[in-house]
Amino acid sequence: MTTKEVNFTVHHVARIEGHGNIIVNAKDGKIEECKWEIPESPRFFESMLRGLSYSDVNFIAPRICGICAVAHANASIAATEAAFGVKLSEQSILMRDTLFDAETFTSHILHTYFLIAPDFLGVGSVIPLATTHTDVVLRALRMKKFGNDWADIFCGRKTHPISQVAGGFVKFPTVEQLKWIKDKLEGEIMKDLEISVDLFKTLKFPDFVRETEYIALTKPDEYAFIGGAIGSTDCKPMPINDYQKVTNEFCVPQSTAKWTKHLRESFQVGALARFNVNHDKLHPKAKKVAQAFGLKAPCYNPFLISAAQLVESMHVVENSIMILDKLLTKGIKPEKPEVKVKAGRGVGAVEAPRGILFHDYTFDDAGKCIAANIIIPTNENHNSIQHDFDKLLPEIIDQPQEKIKLTMEMLVRAYDPCVSCSTHMLEVKFK
Amino acid sequence: MKPRVAFFDFTGCEGCQLEVLNFNLEIVDLIGAVDIVEFREASSDHSDEYDIAFIEGSQTTDRDVERIQKIRERAKILVALGACSCTGGVNALKNRFSMEENLKVVYGDSAKLYTTIPTRPTSAYVKVDAFIHGCPPNRNEVIRLVKCLLTGKKFELYHDPVCVECKLAENICAFERGEFCLGPVTRGGCNAVCVTGGRKCWGCRAPVDEPNVNSEKELLARYGLTVDDMLMQLKIFNGALEVSK
Numbered sequence: 001m002t003t004k005e006v007n008f009t010v011h012h013v014a015r016i017e018g019h020g021n022i023i024v025n026a027k028d029g030k031i032e033e034c035k036w037e038i039p040e041s042p043r044f045f046e047s048m049l050r051g052l053s054y055s056d057v058n059f060i061a062p063r064i065c066g067i068c069a070v071a072h073a074n075a076s077i078a079a080t081e082a083a084f085g086v087k088l089s090e091q092s093i094l095m096r097d098t099l100f101d102a103e104t105f106t107s108h109i110l111h112t113y114f115l116i117a118p119d120f121l122g123v124g125s126v127i128p129l130a131t132t133h134t135d136v137v138l139r140a141l142r143m144k145k146f147g148n149d150w151a152d153i154f155c156g157r158k159t160h161p162i163s164q165v166a167g168g169f170v171k172f173p174t175v176e177q178l179k180w181i182k183d184k185l186e187g188e189i190m191k192d193l194e195i196s197v198d199l200f201k202t203l204k205f206p207d208f209v210r211e212t213e214y215i216a217l218t219k220p221d222e223y224a225f226i227g228g229a230i231g232s233t234d235c236k237p238m239p240i241n242d243y244q245k246v247t248n249e250f251c252v253p254q255s256t257a258k259w260t261k262h263l264r265e266s267f268q269v270g271a272l273a274r275f276n277v278n279h280d281k282l283h284p285k286a287k288k289v290a291q292a293f294g295l296k297a298p299c300y301n302p303f304l305i306s307a308a309q310l311v312e313s314m315h316v317v318e319n320s321i322m323i324l325d326k327l328l329t330k331g332i333k334p335e336k337p338e339v340k341v342k343a344g345r346g347v348g349a350v351e352a353p354r355g356i357l358f359h360d361y362t363f364d365d366a367g368k369c370i371a372a373n374i375i376i377p378t379n380e381n382h383n384s385i386q387h388d389f390d391k392l393l394p395e396i397i398d399q400p401q402e403k404i405k406l407t408m409e410m411l412v413r414a415y416d417p418c419v420s421c422s423t424h425m426l427e428v429k430f431k
Numbered sequence: 432m433k434p435r436v437a438f439f440d441f442t443g444c445e446g447c448q449l450e451v452l453n454f455n456l457e458i459v460d461l462i463g464a465v466d467i468v469e470f471r472e473a474s475s476d477h478s479d480e481y482d483i484a485f486i487e488g489s490q491t492t493d494r495d496v497e498r499i500q501k502i503r504e505r506a507k508i509l510v511a512l513g514a515c516s517c518t519g520g521v522n523a524l525k526n527r528f529s530m531e532e533n534l535k536v537v538y539g540d541s542a543k544l545y546t547t548i549p550t551r552p553t554s555a556y557v558k559v560d561a562f563i564h565g566c567p568p569n570r571n572e573v574i575r576l577v578k579c580l581l582t583g584k585k586f587e588l589y590h591d592p593v594c595v596e597c598k599l600a601e602n603i604c605a606f607e608r609g610e611f612c613l614g615p616v617t618r619g620g621c622n623a624v625c626v627t628g629g630r631k632c633w634g635c636r637a638p639v640d641e642p643n644v645n646s647e648k649e650l651l652a653r654y655g656l657t658v659d660d661m662l663m664q665l666k667i668f669n670g671a672l673e674v675s676k
Binding site for chain 1: 440442443444445446447448449450452467520521522524525527528532533536537538541544545547566567624625627628629630633667
């Protein structure tokens, strides 16, 4: 082998939500440094929420993340409901679940089309695609706009949600709105989604595997997104209240975000983790999408997180068609959310599009927050990304520097990181 | 030559940039009229020259302060986009505590590894040419600003309080529902979206320029509230405001 130096830094990796850096330094195939750095300015939400009333906490918490605001709202509300012992009505659960489906769908479409597809089409962003691949971009915009409208009908505004509160909802969709969503899901959106699957299955995802632990919420009878237990590919399900025994957060100097580990050196969360833990509970049409991608559980290739997102997109569309059928059959009626404030602690767990998310609050007897702990999926994945880097780089070190750089950036983007939750992500330093 | 437009994100949730992506089909037309040269959330293409720089988020580290000054030097027009940049937004909630306390609460024994400075709005560090308020900003207002800049027209902020649009939306007053609403003192332009959505106004678009002080005092008295109560409530989105004035 000829003498070759590979030195680069990707400062603030693009097309991810938040800031991160990749630093690589290698000589003659010997890797001296390979590091995933998080320099994002921390927000201090856990400190900031102290002293606010529970309803202000629920309204402010979605501001942790512009993309998964509905997920943060639901984790925040679930934690509050757990602390106060609130039981939701069947109607509230149906409304909440289809709102959450809208969140998952919209985020997955944004990620696969706007943040992932440009790498495969050899461009820096979706913007030049507007002229070269107009039909693709218009389809992506159409699906994303529909996803926003779908969520808006239930929560008033997707970024940041308004009408969902502890104990249920304060605004209710009309029958016409429910019918409109259902017609779209069964018609135009189903067709667009099928074309999307056909498009993305032609992309050649990098061939890379690293076996690890996968963690996701799990329920006996449904593909879980809200509540249930903490499932793992390595052990039996664990109660949500024991989340700190699963996440084991630790600080590392290269990151303003805290990292996590459970039974192995790292664990992965997100669409692929959910697929690996819960694949048998997918809707039959979603299982067909998995087959189209050749996706079989357990799958150890992190680049296929994007494929798992399309599998889930089909699942949530099918799931919400069933929910809307129920709401239309029973008829939707205004219900007043009932909340009795009391002192106590509650933990809420949801599957944000990019993985398991925990909010843990302690309230005083007036309902003011006195302590908060929030663990976000992107932070849970940092350690997994670092371990993927450690295995991936030696496998591709003989390739040209630009190719190495792109593959490593693509790996980070595959995780769909959302670093502003915590901190920002990706600077690839080939120094 | 088309104007070069850049988006820069500081400390925040990036929801403002997302609202721009949410122009949906309109964004295709907008892209035709300008060159988007920096948009890290959606693009890996970079540039160092720009006519219009949109600033999202607050500056909360010394590094952020240096960066905003460099951006100001290169930008002809600098726009504060969203509450975090305009007023400090929810990020200023941390200013209620000492920075040492914030670091200790979040990082515990590892607090010494990190630093942070009190949240300030962008205007505390550099000259801001236009403000687009809100958390999140109203996307139509962003489009209106870009159109004004393209055609050389003056961009005017909405002057009336949220109550005006709220009445037009035929909402029941949130005070009547037992809520503490900031609509009477907050700049409108949001179509009173939060009250229409069944809640109240949290004041994310900052106070109106000339609030009707006497009427607000009367209103507060009628519901057994005080000016101090109102200022506490206003702090949720405007905790760093005195610095921006």
